[in-house]
Amino acid sequence: MKRVPFHGPGLDLSALTVMTGAQGVAHAIRQIDPDVFPVYPITPQTPIIQAVSQFVADGLCHTHVLDIESEHSAMSAAVGAALAGARTMTATASQGLALMVEVIYLAASMRAPIVVAVGNRTLSGPINIHGDHSDAMLARDSGAVQLFAENAEEAYHFTIIATRLAEDHHVLLPVMVGLDGFTITHSAEPVELLPDTQVEAFVGPYAYPSPLLAGEAGTYGPFAMPDSYFELKRQEIRAVEGVLDIFDHVSEEFSYLTGRRYSAVQAYRLDDAEAALVMMGSHAGTAKEVVDAMRLRGFRVGLLQIRLYRPFPRAEVRQWLARVSKVAVMDKASSPGTLPPLFLDVAASVAHSQELVSVIYGLGGRDVPAVGLQTVFEGLYSDRLRQGVPHYLVGREMEQEED
Amino acid sequence: MANIKDMALRAQAEPRFGPGHSLCRGCGIPSIVRTVLSSIPGRVAVMNATSCLEVATTRYPFTAWQVPWIHVAFENAAAVASGVEVAYHALAKKGVLSEPITLVVFAGDGGTYDIGLQALSGALERGHRFIYVCYDNEAYMNTGIQRSSATPFGASTTTSPGGRVAIGKPEPRKNITEIVAAHRIPYVAQAALSHWQDLSEKVQKAYHADGPAFLNVLSACPPGWGHEPRDAVSVVQLAVESGYWPLLEVIEGHWRLTYRPSEPVPVVKWLSLQGRFRHLFQNEQEEAIEKIQAIINEEWRRMVIRDRNDAPWFTTEEAHRWDAVSGLPDSWEPRLGEPMWESFRTSPDASVSKNG
Numbered sequence: 001m002k003r004v005p006f007h008g009p010g011l012d013l014s015a016l017t018v019m020t021g022a023q024g025v026a027h028a029i030r031q032i033d034p035d036v037f038p039v040y041p042i043t044p045q046t047p048i049i050q051a052v053s054q055f056v057a058d059g060l061c062h063t064h065v066l067d068i069e070s071e072h073s074a075m076s077a078a079v080g081a082a083l084a085g086a087r088t089m090t091a092t093a094s095q096g097l098a099l100m101v102e103v104i105y106l107a108a109s110m111r112a113p114i115v116v117a118v119g120n121r122t123l124s125g126p127i128n129i130h131g132d133h134s135d136a137m138l139a140r141d142s143g144a145v146q147l148f149a150e151n152a153e154e155a156y157h158f159t160i161i162a163t164r165l166a167e168d169h170h171v172l173l174p175v176m177v178g179l180d181g182f183t184i185t186h187s188a189e190p191v192e193l194l195p196d197t198q199v200e201a202f203v204g205p206y207a208y209p210s211p212l213l214a215g216e217a218g219t220y221g222p223f224a225m226p227d228s229y230f231e232l233k234r235q236e237i238r239a240v241e242g243v244l245d246i247f248d249h250v251s252e253e254f255s256y257l258t259g260r261r262y263s264a265v266q267a268y269r270l271d272d273a274e275a276a277l278v279m280m281g282s283h284a285g286t287a288k289e290v291v292d293a294m295r296l297r298g299f300r301v302g303l304l305q306i307r308l309y310r311p312f313p314r315a316e317v318r319q320w321l322a323r324v325s326k327v328a329v330m331d332k333a334s335s336p337g338t339l340p341p342l343f344l345d346v347a348a349s350v351a352h353s354q355e356l357v358s359v360i361y362g363l364g365g366r367d368v369p370a371v372g373l374q375t376v377f378e379g380l381y382s383d384r385l386r387q388g389v390p391h392y393l394v395g396r397e398m399e400q401e402e403d
Numbered sequence: 404m405a406n407i408k409d410m411a412l413r414a415q416a417e418p419r420f421g422p423g424h425s426l427c428r429g430c431g432i433p434s435i436v437r438t439v440l441s442s443i444p445g446r447v448a449v450m451n452a453t454s455c456l457e458v459a460t461t462r463y464p465f466t467a468w469q470v471p472w473i474h475v476a477f478e479n480a481a482a483v484a485s486g487v488e489v490a491y492h493a494l495a496k497k498g499v500l501s502e503p504i505t506l507v508v509f510a511g512d513g514g515t516y517d518i519g520l521q522a523l524s525g526a527l528e529r530g531h532r533f534i535y536v537c538y539d540n541e542a543y544m545n546t547g548i549q550r551s552s553a554t555p556f557g558a559s560t561t562t563s564p565g566g567r568v569a570i571g572k573p574e575p576r577k578n579i580t581e582i583v584a585a586h587r588i589p590y591v592a593q594a595a596l597s598h599w600q601d602l603s604e605k606v607q608k609a610y611h612a613d614g615p616a617f618l619n620v621l622s623a624c625p626p627g628w629g630h631e632p633r634d635a636v637s638v639v640q641l642a643v644e645s646g647y648w649p650l651l652e653v654i655e656g657h658w659r660l661t662y663r664p665s666e667p668v669p670v671v672k673w674l675s676l677q678g679r680f681r682h683l684f685q686n687e688q689e690e691a692i693e694k695i696q697a698i699i700n701e702e703w704r705r706m707v708i709r710d711r712n713d714a715p716w717f718t719t720e721e722a723h724r725w726d727a728v729s730g731l732p733d734s735w736e737p738r739l740g741e742p743m744w745e746s747f748r749t750s751p752d753a754s755v756s757k758n759g
Contacts, residue, residue: 035493038486062496064489069525073482076522079475080450080486085500086493088486106475212471213448213491213500221474222461232463 015192021149021184024156024191025091025117025177026051030061031199032163034115035086035206038066038077042096043129044119044181049091071096075103075114082112083220085211089163090114093181094121097135101142107174108143109236110221113166113208114174116144117159120281120332121181122364130365131181133281133332136309137341143236145175145243146310148280152189154307155179157258160194163203164250170242172209178309180282180332182365198257240311247308264313266305267320269295273302275326275380278317278346280306283330283361283368290373301377306342314349321350326380328357330393339390357385361393372396410441410603417469419447424460424467429632431596431622431639432456435538438599439507439618440470442606443534446504448472450487452480452514455545456538478518480510481526481535488531505610506533512553513543515619516579527586527615534609535617537579540624548627552577555647556698557691558679560627565682570691575698583617584653587716590616592652592661596623597640601650601661608652621648629678641673646703656716658709667703670696 019027025048029037039049055061066081068074071092082088092100097118107114122132136146147162149155155177162175179185212220224232247264255261266284269291270276277287284305294301304320306313321327329347331340339347339358347353359376361368372393379385379398392399419440426433432455440447448471451457457474460467475483484506494500510519515537523535542560543549550563556575559565563572584591590612594602602620609616621642623635630638642648643662647670650662671692674680683691 035497036486036489038489064493066485066489066529068482068485068529069521073479073485073522073525076475076479076482077486077489080473080483081490081493082486083473084487084490084494086490088490103476103479110475212473212487213494213504215471217469217471219461219466219468219472222463222466223458224463228463 016190017193018188019152019191020047020186020188021152021155021179022047022119022186023051024152025159025179026055027193028156028159028199029063029089030055031194031196032087032089032160032203033061033200034063034089036066036078036081036088037063038068038074038081038088038090040068040071040074040092040096042071042093044121044131044185045091045093045096045117047185048117048119071099072103075100075107078114079103079107079110079112082107082114082208083110083211084213085206085208087167087206088112088114089116091117091119093119094123094129094135098123098138101138104139104142104144104174106221108240109232111172111236111239112174113172115159115162115166116174116176117155118176118178119181119185120178128364129181131183131282131332132363132365133178134334134363136176136178137333137335139176140310140341143173143240144310145171145173145240145308146178147175147308148178148306149184150282150284150305152184152187153191154262155184156191156193157254157260157262160199160202161250161254161262164254165243165247167203167206168246168250169209171239171246173239173243178281183282192258194257202254202257243311244308244313262307263316264306264308265316265320266307268303268305270302270304270320270324272300273324274300275377276302276304276321276324277328277330277373277376278304278306278321278342279330280309280342281332283332283373286368286370287373290370290377293370294374294377299377299381309342309345312345312349317346317349318351321346325352325355327355328359328376328380328385330376331358331360331390332362334360334363334390339388343390354387357387358390359393359398360390366395368393368395407599410438414441419468419470420460421467421469423465425462426455426459427624427626427632429623429625429635430455431540431624431635432538434596434599435536435602435620435622436509438602439534439536439606442603443505443507443610446502448487448504448506450474450480450484450506450508450533452508452510452519453477453545454509454511454514456509456511458545477514479522480508480514480519482522484508484533484535485526485529485531488533508533508535510535510537511545512537512539512541512579513551515539516552516577520582523583524586527583527588527617530588530614532612532614533616534606535615537617537619538622539619540622540627541576542624542627544624544627553579555695557683557688557695559682560679565686567686570688571679571682580617580619580651580653583619586615587656588615588617589613589655590652592617593619593621593648593650595621595639595643595648595650597636597643598650598662605652605661608654627679629681630676634676638673638676641668641676644668645670645673645699647673647699649703649706651706656713657711658706658713660706660710670699
């Protein structure tokens with residue numbers, strides 16, 4: 001696959017607006033016009049909820065912004081509103097997501113289709129407001145669908161796709177759209193906004209199958225003993241697995257609007273690659289530059305970008321990495337005492353897992369410039385990187401804990 | 404005026420809470436739930452915190468609920484109700500829903516006084532219209548009788564056991580009713596299992612409130628309190644007759660006792676019926692018993708002074724928080740019931756209970 005340069009032919013520059021990822025998400029929310037938006041402020045999610053509040057104040061959307069007293073209550077109110085029969089979205093980050101997690105499990109189990117924009121930020125402590133993927137990993141096993149955007153436009157597009165995906169009657173699950181804190185939430189980039197009417201038509205009206213307030217009676221959220229819990233949990237697991245196909249259909253339909261066909265994983269110059277990085281989020285953009293630069297120098301390198309993290313597209317990952325012998329899985333999160341989450345997911349998907357190298361990078365918003373990613377490729381070629389232990393890309397240099 | 408015949412007829416015509424649940428013999432909760440639900444006209448939806456009531460009525464695939472009912476978690480019933488209420492407004496605005504619906508929250512004292520206090524306070528401040536019913540059995544009964552901040556001084560629980568040297572819970576209970584009243588919501592009340600007519604009338608006032616309404620209802624818990632199931636109502640009655648549990652209401656700042664015992668019963672009579680206070684008698688803890696009586700006397704003295712004497716919160720229309728003023732968000736508008744609040748505000752004594 002060839003990268004289309006931003007200013008390439010066929011792109012109408014006049015259709016582009018410069019905006020941050022947070023503004024992109026806010027515009028998507030304005031266009032989707034959810035009924036209820038229960039929110040609690042946390043950096044770096046605040047520009048999303050501020051912009052939506054202003055859209056409402058200016059009469060540009062009809063959403064009821066419910067300024068609630070905590071993220072736990074925000075997600076609780078979201079479950080109540082979504083099941084009552086109202087289209088519901090929310091946004092959070094970091095500690096806020098941590099506080100929400102208890103209720104995200106319940107939202108998934110109760111099949112509440114809530115879109116959650118997450119300005120991915122690290123977790124305390126020590127307290128730090130900058131970007132990494134530690135917060136999202138808290139909800140990894142919750143039953144929520146998780147998408148990771150690379151830039152402002154993807155954050156905008158994914159919010160729209162997420163709405164259709166969440167509300168598909170075979171899905172009915174919370175969908176989290178991850179946009180890296182500050183790197184995407186606060187960085188301005190050109191975004192091509194779709195016409196409001198197109199977004200409105202694409203998401204369609206909210207039609208929850210059996211809303212709480214519509215019927216005479218209905219018991220939502222009952223108590224399940226060991227004789228039924230397992231069956232109910234399996235239904236939820238099946239629904240999450242089913243997202244792989246449905247994401248593809250929704251994405252296909254979305255491509256008719258934008259010309260952009262998002263797949264669960266994006267293979268970038270991977271066909272003949274002998275070394276590859278596996279990444280998600282904003283650094284995938286940097287990695288594409290590094291791949292291009294190294295290709296010019298004759299290295300056959302590529303990138304596998306994970307856009308859909310839950311459910312994890314195991315078959316596609318296995319297929320793309322089958323012929324790549326040197327692979328580094330790049331985690332912007334850690335799991336002290338074992339290898340980090342994305343690494344474990346990739347290792348569980350491929351046949352040659354013992355050859356994979358684990359690299360943890362960017363924790364707490366530590367900047368990783370292009371030269372840092374180049375160091376990882378160089379390490380892969382040198383065969384100096386050990387398997388089975390995480391390496392740390394702290395800025396430009398690779399480090400490893402001493403034995 | 405509520406009468407038992409009307410309530411029975413309503414319960415029969417529109418069954419809302421069915422039999423077959425697994426609450427204990429002598430448990431006060433089902434009577435409270437039935438009294439509350441059969442005192443509300445029109446459609447009802449219930450939000451339930453994790454609690455005895457929730458686990459005993461919805462064991463999948465069975466349910467005792469014949470109304471829309473939702474449970475999410477322990478600490479968030481008021482937040483879930485906030486979301487449902489806002490969703491109702493959104494759907495009503497779109498014309499999807501037209502029939503008014505009364506939202507009722509049921510939570511225990513743990514889900515109200517302790518872990519759910521933040522969600523409750525937030526919802527009260529935002530003014531969502533619902534009737535929040537705390538059925539207060541004064542400890543975490545669902546998990547096996549651990550102390551809560553509703554547990555009274557001297558009561559033995561599994562985490563504040565009385566013993567040779569311990570008097571049980573060493574702290575007096577939290578006054579949640581005053582905390583809720585501090586939110587200046589239109590209607591706050593204390594009621595008890597034993598006085599169903601008083602409870603029913605309070606529910607009807609709560610139903611007409613132009614904003615959140617809160618009822619703290621003393622329940623009974625035979626396994627947790629240590630009394631015979633058949634004595635449940637009489638134990639609660641003694642809590643009222645001794646002045647331990649004043650039946651009261653706060654209508655926009657007017658505090659009123661809705662019942663005054665003609666001759667207060669010494670609290671020792673109430674204590675001696677319950678196993679949770681047995682250690683006080685066995686270990687000759689006269690001082691502790693005297694302290695319990697002293698706490699009750701002080702609280703009762705304060706209540707009698709406040710009864711019908713407290714200044715109302717709002718004396719001008721301009722300052723009145725709960726009137727629908729143009730420009731206020733939808734959730735402040737009295738949409739979920741009939742606007743009959745005016746009568747309570749103009750003459751608070753007009754609705755004084757006669758049955759007291």
